[in-house]
Amino acid sequence: MNPKQAERLQKKISDIRRALAAEKRKFGAYDDSRGLRYLPTKYYLQLGDYRGGLTYLRWFDKNFPDDGGFPDFLFEWTVILFKSGKLKEAAQKAFETFCANTYLFDRFFGRPVVPIDKYEGSNLATPSFTEHFPYSSGQAELADFSVWLENLALSEDFTYRTSRYIEVYKRLKTEKDREARFELLMQARQLGKGQ
Structure with missing residues (x-):
């Protein structure tokens, strides 16, 4: 530049x-x-x-x-935290990014985006949003971040939380009872806070 x-x-x-x-x-x-x-x-x-x-x-x-921000904004926030050495905060923001769009990391790493049969909540969570995502793991300035994010995404805690999050949203897709839906949303929120 x-x-x-x-x-x-x-x-x-x-x-x-x-x-x-x-x-x-x-x-x-x-x-x-x-x-x-x-x-x-x-x-x-x-x-x-x-x-x-x-x-x-x-x-x-x-x-x-x-x-709550938008998925690309949360992703940029994650990168800035990582590049600033705030790894714990970056890991939490990475999970928030995942929750905002469960397909975004696949797009970042160049993996095929496969829709998950779950309640999406908004059109931002659909794979079409990721078509305009401007970042990729192939960008030289994001090489260190890409390695860190890949390791984070494979960690036991992160995979557990993402699996639970997807499980909750799969149940939300079919759950009709208001109280049960509220409870599921509370579970999703607790996951997002790292609990």
Whole structure:
């Protein structure tokens, strides 16, 4: 990346931060219906500015604590945590990414995306979303991350949690009882928190 390209990315980040600050001043809170808050992580990754990305994510987490994010955003968050040496947090965010889209890691590693017969919850969890996913394990700047993620995905704890998560969502697809569905959703949430 040449200095002019880097400067353009930095300007995009500044413009987004400025627009979000204007919303806060105008409304007394963030009203980011355009989803601008999800874009800077992509630019920080392109810049290789993991420290800046981590600072942004701390701000994001403080100002949008209940925001689940989108799968690609969570993936970028995972990469930034990993590249910043925050491996425990990166492992947790990797699981959140998996929960947001159970097909994303297959796409990242170039494996065939095979739909799972489960309750998807949204169209973001379908394989078609992953067709536009811009990251792959073949990218040189993600080589170390790819090795780490592959090892994490094969670990006993991660495979147990992902299997349980899929099992819960398979049951949700056919469960009609409200109380039983609520209980299954609570189980999925506990898995996401590492419990």
